Ligand SMILES: Nc1ncnc2c1ncn2[C@@H]1O[C@H](COP(=O)(O)OP(=O)(O)OP(=O)(O)O)[C@@H](O)[C@H]1O
């Protein structure tokens with residue numbers, strides 16, 4: 165089954181996060197057809213994870229699981245360690261001097277720091293989109309397939325096919341189909357970010373980490389990206405850092421709230437926003453903090 | 455800069471406090487960066503000092519061209535394509551061609567030294583560019599900071615070594631070493647493929663094309679490497695992290711992101727180095743063999759370059775009572791300027807073609 169089928173199936177299941185509560189016949193049928201049903205539900209698992217830079221402990225004892233095909237919003241006041249946590253998941257922090265971790269993170273049951281884990285392959289499976297668009301200094305078309313080439317997933321004519329498919333997927337194809345050989349730096353900021361998303365999707369990741377992906381974008385581009393993100397599930401598992409609480413509510417299934425060096429609370433988005441269990445969560449989501 | 459500092463500390467009374475200036479004097483000075491009454495001076499001083507090198511260059515070329523013109527009339531196109539260098543009979547009769555006096559039997563063809571210039575600097579570039587870019591990459595991305603710092607100083611010192619010292623070392627140490635131990639090895643191990651015959655044959659005694667190329671490479675590596683290092687240090691981290699997050703190796707990030715990001719700057723640095731190699735005189739004169747009318751059949755043979763010819767032939771040129779040989783050397787100098795000009799124009803064309811895809815200035819990320 166191709167990803168396209170999965171995506172369509174996903175749209176039928178998830179019209180909106182709020183309607184997810186209702187049990188429907190079709191859900192059971194689709195679940196039975198789900199090629200992933202034999203695999204563990206929790207794609208990424210953080211076990212007692214503590215992160216520090218030098219003597220500066222950023223987060224301690226984070227226990228959380230990310231379910232396959234869901235979107236998790238990661239919220240919290242500035243400096244609480246959202247980016248640090250996210251960057252740990254694809255080991256971007258490993259080369260940062262002073263970075264230390266305790267506990268473990270597993271991807272489909274295997275530790276991401278395990279001896280059998282190939283770093284490059286891990287990063288192919290766990291992709292990342294950054295706060296600001298970061299196109300590479302090569303043509304628009306080459307940008308999309310840069311990772312595909314690096315991992316030798318396709319070559320020659322196939323690359324063009326991949327580039328077109330991914331650009332269509334992010335809704336950029338019609339804008340750029342006549343200037344695939346042009347510089348990406350002449351695209352608008354929103355288009356550049358969509359290009360970076362296409363680039364991350366091109367290598368076929370299982371998990372996509374997004375660190376405030378829309379913070380440099382205008383409302384229209386933001387909406388474009390949010391719509392796109394919803395379409396990416398359940399084929400992909402998304403973890404998205406955002407300062408925009410509206411965005412967290414609109415896009416995510418689950419939300420986790422980091423504060424004071426801890427994972428204070430996590431749960432279904434609707435529940436966390438409507439009935440926060442912790443007072444600090446309540447302060448934050450009602451806009452009285454951060 | 456000074457004015458901004460003054461304004462920030464309130465060191466001098468604000469000049470712009472005069473009633474005629476409407477805007478906030480502090481803001482005004484910060485905006486323009488200079489005090490109102492300095493503006494005028496700075497403008498003219500700046501213009502003159504910016505134009506000075508250009509004017510000097512044009513004047514030099516004009517004087518040379520003026521001096522060379524009679525020689526151009528006599529030597530004709532033969533000067534660019536001919537392969538002989540005959541000063542004629544200095545003590546014989548004077549002949550006239552197109553009204554220009556010259557010794558009987560002169561025939562100047564500069565093609566061997568033009569070719570020698572292009573070959574030796576081409577070889578220097580082939581050796582120096584990968585080494586320089588590799589060194590710059592290692593300095594900014596790979597090596598521990600303290601080692602990088604030491605190496606950076608070493609490169610700066612190397613850039614300051616007088617070329618006569620490098621030439622002497624090349625002639626006394628490097629050349630013989632290469633001729634005894636390295637060249638024979640290369641010559642006997644190169645496959646018998648048509649294009650590679652250039653690397654076969656007699657290896658000589660250490661003076662010649664390849665030794666010149668290596669000595670020149672040694673002289674331009676510091677130029678290209680230090681500029682490229684500065685460029686690499688300015689590449690923002692975000693695109694590089696983007697590459698890493700896609701699962702690229704450090705090598706791929708360097709080759710596909712870091713280097714292309716500053717491609718036009720590297721081309722500029724390369725042209726700077728190439729210009730130095732093309733114009734380098736004394737070191738090449740010491741290690742090339744300084745021949746006038748010989749194109750080396752292979753990469754090891756003795757040869758000469760334009761610049762080396764100018765310095766080695768000037769003395770004997772003055773013996774020519776008609777002054778014709780000096781005029782011919784002036785013509786050779788004009789050719790050197792033209793070669794440099796063509797190299798610069800080519801570089802500009804390359805930058806225009808590839809610069810299209812590199813990051814625009816001011817993309818800080
Ligand atoms: N490379 C580093 N070295 C040392 N300390 C760091 C480093 N990176 C981040 N920190 C510290 O870790 C803490 C968490 O930073 P982080 O970037 O994860 O915050 P954040 O939640 O993403 O904030 P924001 O919402 O502003 O992006 C901060 O106090 C920061 O100073």
Ligand SMILES: [Mg+2]
Pocket residue numbers: 246247248375
């Ligand atoms: Mg952050």
